[in-house]
Each structure stands twice: as structure tokens, then as C-alpha cells.
Amino acid sequence: GQQLNQSPQSMFIQEGEDVSMNCTSSSIFNTWLWYKQDPGEGPVLLIALYKAGELTSNGRLTAQFGITRKDSFLNISASIPSDVGIYFCAGPLLTQGGSEKLVFGKGMKLTVNP
Amino acid sequence: DTEVTQTPKHLVMGMTNKKSLKCEQHMGHRAMYWYKQKAKKPPELMFVYSYEKLSINESVPSRFSPECPNSSLLNLHLHALQPEDSALYLCASSQVGFGIYNEQFFGPGTRLTVL
Numbered sequence: 570g571q572q573l574n575q576s577p578q579s580m581f582i583q584e585g586e587d588v589s590m591n592c593t594s595s596s597i598f599n600t601w602l603w604y605k606q607d608p609g610e611g612p613v614l615l616i617a618l619y620k621a622g623e624l625t626s627n628g629r630l631t632a633q634f635g636i637t638r639k640d641s642f643l644n645i646s647a648s649i650p651s652d653v654g655i656y657f658c659a660g661p662l663l664t665q666g667g668s669e670k671l672v673f674g675k676g677m678k679l680t681v682n683p
Numbered sequence: 684d685t686e687v688t689q690t691p692k693h694l695v696m697g698m699t700n701k702k703s704l705k706c707e708q709h710m711g712h713r714a715m716y717w718y719k720q721k722a723k724k725p726p727e728l729m730f731v732y733s734y735e736k737l738s739i740n741e742s743v744p745s746r747f748s749p750e751c752p753n754s755s756l757l758n759l760h761l762h763a764l765q766p767e768d769s770a771l772y773l774c775a776s777s778q779v780g781f782g783i784y785n786e787q788f789f790g791p792g793t794r795l796t797v798l
Contacts, residue, residue: 600784611687611773611789612726619784657725661784664731664739669714669777669784673725 575658575674582648583682590677591642592658601634601641602659602671612657616643648681655679687790689774695796698764704793706757706774715757716787717749718773726773732757733779764797771795 575592582588592601600619604612616627618634618641625632631644645652655676661669687708696702706715714733718726731739732751746768748760757774771792778785 602784609794610791611775613789614786617784617786664733669787670728670731670739671726671787676723676725678723 573658573660573672573674575677577677578675579678579680581680581682584648584650586648587644587646588648588652588679589642589644590656590658591640592674593640594660595639597638598660599638600661601632602661603630603632603641603643604657604659604673606655606657606676608654615656645679648679650681650683653679653681687774687776687788689772689790689793691793692791693794693796695798696761696764697798698766700764701760701762703761704759704772704774704795706759706776706790707755708776708788709755710776710788711754711778712776712788713754713779714777714785715751716775716777717757717759718775718789720771720773720792722770730759761795764795766797769795769797 573592573594602617603615605615606612616632621638622636623634629646633642655678657676658674659671690705716731717729719729720726728741729743730749735751746763750758771794773792774790775787777787
């Protein structure tokens with residue numbers, strides 16, 4: 570099946586630093602998604618990318634949809650303690666019923682030291 | 684209202700028990716999902732309902748039985764579970780639309796422990 574390779578698996582940074590993470594796939598995706606999951610909660614969508622080459626920002630977050638449609642990166646600038654959590658990339662696979670099956674990367678655990 | 688609610692938040696059950704997990708949304712979404720998430724792993728899809736009909740079963744063991752009684756509710760009935768079934772069970776919902784991605788909204792999950 571399709572898999573997403575996400576790296577790094579974890580990062581420890583100081584408050585105020587920037588952090589980048591990326592995701593690659595052996596298959597093409599038409600949409601790339603970045604989710605954040607806090608402990609004991611469900612994933613929350615941060616950014617959705619729909620077009621190859623697209624660069625999208627959401628506050629301090631910036632994400633890009635790779636031109637080959639096989640990769641994406643997420644950058645967080647000027648990190649703050651509440652950025653702590655697990656970040657997942659994901660790609661939706663459209664199914665026969667019209668719903669989407671999400672394929673997730675393995676996640677990147679971010680720790681921010683105040 | 685962009686909320687997906689799940690009850691209970693925590694559940695401890697024995698291997699001979701029968702229990703149910705519940706999920707509810709009032710966003711008018713017609714697709715609902717069950718995911719299983721083990722610690723330090725990404726969510727794994729279990730079931731998808733589209734217009735209240737089961738459209739995907741990811742080869743889930745029969746001790747997990749989903750039910751979608753109406754467009755707002757999704758249940759997961761549990762019977763004769765094993766300790767390795769202990770995990771966070773997430774529910775999600777989305778619009779249904781062909782050719783475009785529809786955002787999945789996740790609930791907070793039910794933390795299940797099987798003794």
C-alpha cells in the first residue's frame with residue numbers, strides 16, 4: 570500500500586527557533602495535509618495543499634506541496650511552548666464511496682524548551 | 684458547530700465484556716470514520732461509512748462491529764477483545780464529494796484498555 574515517509578521522527582528545540590519537517594511518498598498525491606495532535610486529543614488539520622508547487626501559510630506555519638506531487642514540507646517559525654505535540658503529514662485516497670481514506674506519515678514529535 | 688464528540692473518554696473492559704463506543708456530529712457530514720491509534724503511531728483506518736452505509740472495512744476482526752444508526756451517529760460495538768486491542772479509538776467525519784478532498788474532523792478519542 571501507499572506509505573508516507575516523514576522525517577525527522579522527533580525534534581527538541583528552544584523556544585523561538587524555527588523547525589522544519591518533510592514528508593515523501595513513492596506515489597503521487599493530489600492533496601497533502603498537515604495535522605497536529607496534542608496528547609489525549611484527535612488530530613487537528615493545520616494546512617491543506619491542493620496544487621503542485623503551492624506554498625501556503627497559516628500564521629507561523631508554512632507548508633509547500635512539492636512540484637513532483639510526491640513530497641511536502643512544513644515549517645514552523647519562532648516556536649512557542651504550545652507548538653509541542655505530534656505533527657503528521659497525510660494524503661487522502663479517494664474511495665469508491667466518495668469518502669477519503671487518509672494515509673498518515675509516522676509523525677514528528679516536537680518538544681519546545683522554554 | 685465543528686465538533687465531533689466521543690463517549691466515553693476512557694474505557695476499561697475485560698476480555699469477556701461487551702461494550703460500545705459512541706460518536707456524534709451535527710455538521711451534516713455524510714461520511715464517518717473509525718480509526719485505531721496505538722501509542723507513538725499514526726491513526727490507522729478501520730471503517731468508513733458513507734451515507735450510513737459501510738463503504739470500507741480495512742480487514743478488521745469481527746470482534747469490532749460498527750453501526751451507523753443515522754447520519755449523526757456512529758457506534759463501535761466491542762466484544763471479546765484482546766489486550767492488544769488497547770488503543771485510542773478516534774472517530775472522524777467529513778462531507779462526501781467526488782474529486783475533491785473534504786476535511787476530516789476528528790473527535791478527541793476514547794482511550795480503551797482491555798485487561
